Amino acid sequence: MKKLWEGSNQFKTESHLNAYIEWLKENHGLTFENYHELWEWSVNHIEDFWESIWHYFKIKSHSPYTKVLSSFDMPNCNWFEGATLNYAEHIFRTFKPHKTAIFFSNESGIHQEISWQELKSKVTSMVTYLKTLGVSKGDRVVAFLPNVPEATIGFLATNALGAIWSSTSPDFGTESVVNRFAQIKPKILIAVDGYSYNGKPYDKTDIVKEIVSELPTLNKVILLPYLDENALNNFSDEYIDINSIFKNDGDTLEFVPVDFNHPMWVLYSSGTTGLPKAIVHSHGGILLEHLKYMAFHNDVQDGERFFWFTTTGWMMWNFLQSALLMGASIVLYDGSPTYPKFDALWSFSDALKVNHFGTSAPYLVANMKKQINPKSEHHLLSIRSISSTGAPLPSEAFDYVYESIKTDVWLCSMAGGTDVCTAFVGGSPIYAVYSGEIQCRALGVSLFALNDKGNPIENELGEMVIDKPMPSMPIYFWNDENNVRYKASYFEDYPGKWRHGDFIKINSKTKGLIIYGRSDATLNRHGIRIGTSEIYSAVNKVEGIDDALIINLELDEGQHYMPLFVKLKPGFKLSEDLKSNINQQLKADYSPRHVPDNIIEVTDIPYTISGKKMEAPIKKILLKMPIETSINMDAMRNPESVQFFIDFAKQM
Numbered sequence: 001m002k003k004l005w006e007g008s009n010q011f012k013t014e015s016h017l018n019a020y021i022e023w024l025k026e027n028h029g030l031t032f033e034n035y036h037e038l039w040e041w042s043v044n045h046i047e048d049f050w051e052s053i054w055h056y057f058k059i060k061s062h063s064p065y066t067k068v069l070s071s072f073d074m075p076n077c078n079w080f081e082g083a084t085l086n087y088a089e090h091i092f093r094t095f096k097p098h099k100t101a102i103f104f105s106n107e108s109g110i111h112q113e114i115s116w117q118e119l120k121s122k123v124t125s126m127v128t129y130l131k132t133l134g135v136s137k138g139d140r141v142v143a144f145l146p147n148v149p150e151a152t153i154g155f156l157a158t159n160a161l162g163a164i165w166s167s168t169s170p171d172f173g174t175e176s177v178v179n180r181f182a183q184i185k186p187k188i189l190i191a192v193d194g195y196s197y198n199g200k201p202y203d204k205t206d207i208v209k210e211i212v213s214e215l216p217t218l219n220k221v222i223l224l225p226y227l228d229e230n231a232l233n234n235f236s237d238e239y240i241d242i243n244s245i246f247k248n249d250g251d252t253l254e255f256v257p258v259d260f261n262h263p264m265w266v267l268y269s270s271g272t273t274g275l276p277k278a279i280v281h282s283h284g285g286i287l288l289e290h291l292k293y294m295a296f297h298n299d300v301q302d303g304e305r306f307f308w309f310t311t312t313g314w315m316m317w318n319f320l321q322s323a324l325l326m327g328a329s330i331v332l333y334d335g336s337p338t339y340p341k342f343d344a345l346w347s348f349s350d351a352l353k354v355n356h357f358g359t360s361a362p363y364l365v366a367n368m369k370k371q372i373n374p375k376s377e378h379h380l381l382s383i384r385s386i387s388s389t390g391a392p393l394p395s396e397a398f399d400y401v402y403e404s405i406k407t408d409v410w411l412c413s414m415a416g417g418t419d420v421c422t423a424f425v426g427g428s429p430i431y432a433v434y435s436g437e438i439q440c441r442a443l444g445v446s447l448f449a450l451n452d453k454g455n456p457i458e459n460e461l462g463e464m465v466i467d468k469p470m471p472s473m474p475i476y477f478w479n480d481e482n483n484v485r486y487k488a489s490y491f492e493d494y495p496g497k498w499r500h501g502d503f504i505k506i507n508s509k510t511k512g513l514i515i516y517g518r519s520d521a522t523l524n525r526h527g528i529r530i531g532t533s534e535i536y537s538a539v540n541k542v543e544g545i546d547d548a549l550i551i552n553l554e555l556d557e558g559q560h561y562m563p564l565f566v567k568l569k570p571g572f573k574l575s576e577d578l579k580s581n582i583n584q585q586l587k588a589d590y591s592p593r594h595v596p597d598n599i600i601e602v603t604d605i606p607y608t609i610s611g612k613k614m615e616a617p618i619k620k621i622l623l624k625m626p627i628e629t630s631i632n633m634d635a636m637r638n639p640e641s642v643q644f645f646i647d648f649a650k651q652m
Contacts, residue, residue, distance in 0.1 A: 001434035001510060004402050005410060015429040016295035023056055035428050035440055036511045043446035046072075046468050050079070050288060050444060057291045060093070061085045062257035072469060074498060075486055079471045080260040080284055087264060087283045088159040089255035090291075092120060094302070094327035101324065102149050103305065103352050107335025107344070108196050114149055119156075124250035126157035133188060133220050137162035137256055138263070140186040143312060144170055144177060144204075144211060146195045146334045150224050150242055151312050152321060154190045159264065159283075162256035166266040169313035170195050170204050171609060176634035177207075178214040180268045183278045183478050185217040190242065193234070194227030198336040201227055205234050260284030261475055267315055267418045270608045270635055277485060278478035281421055285471035289422050290322035297426045297442055298387065298412065300356060302327035308358030308387070309337055309345060314610045315418040316358065316389070323356075337363060346374040346405075353382040360390035360611055361397065361413075365540060368400040380406050387412040389423065390611055392515045392533035394540065395436030413438045415515050417500065419490070420472045424464070424500070425513050437512030445470060449504050454494060458508040461531065463519055466498040473498070503531045518615060523552040523562065530594060532615060535564070538589040542581050544572035547605045550596065551619050563622075564596035565645075567605050574601040600648070604641035611637070618642075622649050 012018055021038065024030040032038040042049040047068040054065075065083035095116050102114040114122075135141065141158040145151040145167060158165045166184060168177050170192050181189075189212065194203040204227075212221055223239045225231035232241050264283045268276040294300045306323035307330075310316040323330050331354055337345045349357055364386075367374075374380060386401060386409050393413045401411050412427030415438060424447050428440045441447045449462030456462075477486045493499045503516040516531020523530035535550040547567040552560060564582070568574060579599045586594040606614040620630035622645065633639035 001437060001507065001512070002399075004398060004433045004435055005408070006432040007410065007429055011410075012430045015299050016301070017297075017299065017429055020056060020296060024052065027055075028052070035431055039441055039443060039511075042443040043468060046444065046446070050471060053288050053292050053444075054080070057288075057295075059083075059085065059287070060089060061260075065260065069469065074469050074491065074496060075473065075476075075483055077469045078261050079282075079288075079469075083260040083284060084257040085260060085284055085287065086160065086162070086255040086257055087287050088123075088156045090287055091156060091321075091324045092253070092255075094324065095120065096327070099303070100329050102152060102330055102332060104149050104332045104334075105348060105352070106146075106148075106196070106333065107199070107339050112149060119149075119153065120253060121250070122153045122246050123156045123160065124253040125246050125248055126153055126250070127160050127253060128248070128250035129245045130157060130161060130163070130188065135161055135163050135187060137258060139163045139188075140184045140266070141165055141188045141190070142181045142184070142186040143167040144172075144189065144191040144208065145224065145312050146170055146192060146226065147311055147317060147332050148192075148224070148226065148334055149332065150190070151317075152330070152332070154222075155265075155321065160253065160255050162258040162262065164263045164266060164280075166268075167312040167317070168268075169311035169609065170202070170207075171197070171311070171637075172313060173634045174207050174210045174214070176609075176632070177211050179632075179634070180276055180278070181211070181215055183275075184266050186215060187217060187219050188222065189215065189218050189220075190222045190224065192224045192226045193231035196227065196335065198339045203227060205231070209235075258283055263475065265318060266478060267318065267421060269418060270610065270612065276635070277489065279418060279474045280476050280478055281472060282475045285473070285475070286318075286322075286421060287325075289420070289470065289472035290319070291325055292443060293422050293426070294322055294326050297414070297423070297428065298356060298385065299410075299427075299429045300326040300328045304328045304355040305331050305353060305382070306356045306358070307331035307333070307349065307352070307354045309333060309360070309363065310358075311610075315421050318421055320358070328355075338366075342367075342370055343372055343374060343377060346372075346378045346380065349383060350378045350380060355382055356385045356387065357383050358387040358389075361388045361393040362391055362611055364388055364393065364397045364401065368397055368404075369540065369546070371404075373404045375404055375406060380409075383409060385410040385412055385427070387414060387427070389414045389416070391613070392517060392531070393436075394533060394537035396537065396540065398433070398435045415502070419474065419500070420470060422472050424466065425504075425515075431512075432510075434507075434510055434512055437507060437510060437514055439512055441511075441513070449506050450494070458506045461503050461505050461516060463493075464500045464502040464504045464515075465494055466500065467496075523550065530590075532613075534590055535586065535594060535596075538585045538594065539564070539566070539582060541589075542578070542585050544569050544578055545582070549602075549605045549613055549615065549618065551615060551622060553619065553622055560597075562596050563598045563600055565600050565602045565605065567602055574599065602641070602644050604638055606641045606645070607637045608635055609637050618645050621645050622652065624649055624652075 065080040070078040097117040414423035414426030416423035446468035448456040617631040
């Protein structure tokens with residue numbers, strides 16, 4: 001593997017991870033020659049590891065825990081029983097009155113800097129107001145908001161009260177929002193009147209009214225007039241302007257201690273093939289996991305600026321908030337990442353002196369395809385890490401980052417999920433970065449690649465499986481009696497072990513990992529398992545290809561049919577020469593087995609709202625399963641793209 005980066009001695013020694021290693025040596029007499037030895041200790045001594053995290057970060061508990069872990073029997077295990085704490089209270093432990101807590105910009109040119117003092121004042125006012133509405137521990141407060149400071153304020157106020165937070169982005173349709181929020185019967189809704197994207201305004205007035213009409217448990221709707229400052233004129237008197245809440249001084253900010261395993265927020269699966277799973281995480285589990293990950297795998301330092309391009313409907317928004325735990329400022333952006341110019345986010349990062357730049361793999365790949373060269377157009381002096389998730393990052397994109405963005409940046413490719421609201425695998429400041437590889441398995445994550453017989457393997461494609469509990473695993477799914485859906489989602493294939501649904505390969509030499517795509521969209525050609533990311537990596541290199549989707553269909557009598565659907569760049573046609581170029585690239589990079597049975601042009605590739613290719617739902621459509629159980633159009637970014645596949649299935 002080609003080494004692309006390794007931190008300097010200063011970079012390594014000043015890292016949180018190095019400080020933790022020294023702490024373990026001084027306080028527990030533990031020494032480790034390298035990161036992998038530390039990882040092995042963390043997963044072979046799970047209780048000792050997580051107890052060390054508790055003490056290292058000086059967790060404030062209002063009552064002591066009696067046991068670190070009740071059982072290793074997933075999902076029937078509780079962490080730190082007896083302990084009572086509050087996540088938001090730990091956020092405000094880093095309180096520095098006149099320092100900036102939140103930087104915010106949007107594509108319309110609005111810019112805000114919110115100090116810790118202002119943040120605390122607004123959270124206090126919101127807590128006081130929510131109390132007047134009867135909101136208390138266990139109640140649900142939901143938000144239909146863009147990535148704006150008011151969302152962070154609403155979350156922290158809800159959390160301080162011990163209530164349960166849940167949010168969606170305003171680009172979701174009515175049905176998609178109701179399918180999520182109706183499950184948890186919210187008491188309060190915080191909504192927006194509209195937003196702008198790619199230079200175009202989107203009025204959500206009617207959508208908000210429809211959502212409210214479908215949520216009979218609501219006691220109050222708080223409105224953020226964002227698109228139109230006079231938006232309240234379009235609503236009844238029962239709606240209240242969020243800004244009027246902030247004008248009133250609140251009481252002293254107090255935090256309600258809750259059980260370590262008390263619900264903190266509800267996140268949702270994509271819901272592309274049915275009702276979204278309502279995934280519930282705990283205060284304590286998320287607190288410990290996010291402290292660990294932000295410190296040891298992102299190395300976020302006090303006073304730094306942490307940015308992630310996300311919406312409130314993606315788990316990365318929740319993850320982003322936790323940078324505040326480290327005393328860092330969070331950097332929020334609302335709008336299109338490529339408006340008014342394709343390099344908008346790089347300009348934005350320069351202007352705000354971002355230290356940690358978080359994005360999705362498709363964004364970096366899109367920059368690569370457009371041959372954007374941020375290094376020549378921007379300074380980017382402040383950026384010391386670039387994090388990528390959401391899809392496998394191909395080796396070509398690794399190379400592109402170092403060739404065209406910044407030569408001395410720490411590239412943290414990571415992978416996890418909404419399921420745990422963190423990454424299973426990601427960055428290590430004391431390891432090198434190799435082209436195409438995620439650096440390491442995260443501390444406390446007992447993750448392996450298993451073959452068809454359930455045995456751990458290295459240097460081969462295997463199923464990603466976690467065989468020991470993590471505190472940030474869901475405490476349950478909402479309305480899931482006896483954990484039926486929960487167990488079916490992760491524990492059916494390997495009893496007692498969490499199957500995440502990804503194909504991975506672990507490098508026995510570097511201990512790095514490569515993720516090959518979802519195993520539930522498996523490409524199985526003549527007994528050989530192929531990761532979808534391999535196909536996309538090769539096809540991305542072919543001139544004229546804008547995007548692609550690969551599907552493998554298992555037919556009768558052991559037959560297979562693997563079509564490749566391609567979206568072409570303007571000015572290109574799907575000629576026989578172009579098809580040949582695609583096939584030759586696949587053969588050259590991988591093998592003849594990677595060559596599709598057919599190459600078909602489409603006008604667009606189906607994506608979820610959170611930006612993931614919809615391989616499994618399209619596979620169901622092509623297998624002629626009922627449309628209503630195969631795909632949820634309301635959970636899509638571009639639902640019109642599906643019609644082609646519906647028509648194609650009829651012709652097959």
